[in-house]
Amino acid sequence: VPKEMGPSFHLEALKAQSIIARSYALANINSHISEGYNFCDTTHCQAYGAYDNENLITNQAVDETYGQYITYNGNIISANYHSNSGGITEDSGNAWSLSLPYLSSVEDVFSNNAPNSSWSFTLSVSDIQSKLAASGIEVGQINNIEILETTEANRVLSLKIDGSKGESTLTGSQLRSLLG
Numbered sequence: 019v020p021k022e023m024g025p026s027f028h029l030e031a032l033k034a035q036s037i038i039a040r041s042y043a044l045a046n047i048n049s050h051i052s053e054g055y056n057f058c059d060t061t062h063c064q065a066y067g068a069y070d071n072e073n074l075i076t077n078q079a080v081d082e083t084y085g086q087y088i089t090y091n092g093n094i095i096s097a098n099y100h101s102n103s104g105g106i107t108e109d110s111g112n113a114w115s116l117s118l119p120y121l122s123s124v125e126d127v128f129s130n131n132a133p134n135s136s137w138s139f140t141l142s143v144s145d146i147q148s149k150l151a152a153s154g155i156e157v158g159q160i161n162n163i164e165i166l167e168t169t170e171a172n173r174v175l176s177l178k179i180d181g182s183k184g185e186s187t188l189t190g191s192q193l194r195s196l197l198g
Contacts, residue, residue: 019076021065022099032079039064041087041097090120102134106171113191123171141197150179150186153196157181 023035042064047056049063059066088095096118098110103126111117129135141149143160150157159182166187167175174190188196 019080020071020073021067023076025073025075029075029079032076033083035099036076036079036083037086037088038097038099040083041095042099044087045094045096090118095120102132103129104135105130108169108171108173112169112171112173112175115191123169146197147181149196149198155179155186155188155196156183157186158183 019032019036019039022039023032025032027035043057046063050056050058057063088097098121105127106125107121107123109117109123110121112123147157147160157179160179161182162180164178164180165174165176166178169175174193176187176189177193178185178187
């Protein structure tokens with residue numbers, strides 16, 4: 019909890035984060051089992067800074083919610099969370115190709131103008147071509163990238179890359195995965 023929300027947050031907010039983090043952990047407990055462990059301590063699973071990052075109020079929140087987790091239709095939910103949605107969350111079906119009724123797109127006014135609500139990432143054309151080629155997508159020299167479809171949250175759902183050796187259509191998720 020202290021790596022996700024610091025001790026300056028209200029105790030009730032920390033309790034909510036404790037329940038959400040516990041639910042996510044229980045629902046995804048074996049996400050790295052093929053690698054010999056259950057869960058990683060990075061933003062891929064859940065950030066954890068070890069004992070040195072624990073403090074009294076976040077420990078209190080964890081202790082006071084012991085055993086509490088969120089369910090939907092009798093199953094523990096994968097309570098995915100983030101630091102900032104950019105003002106609107108994405109529907110789970112668009113983000114992960116698995117539509118979960120409890121993870122739908124909603125406006126998030128609390129994220130507007132907060133840290134990391136807006137950011138940019140720049141890659142050169144040659145970087146994009148290299149990353150595509152490394153993934154087996156050979157379009158040659160990129161001539162154009164066209165967004166074909168966006169989600170209700172205005173995120174890329176699909177796009178077409180035209181190159182000197184052909185074209186390729188990718189989902190936004192595929193492109194994010196390829197580009198890192």
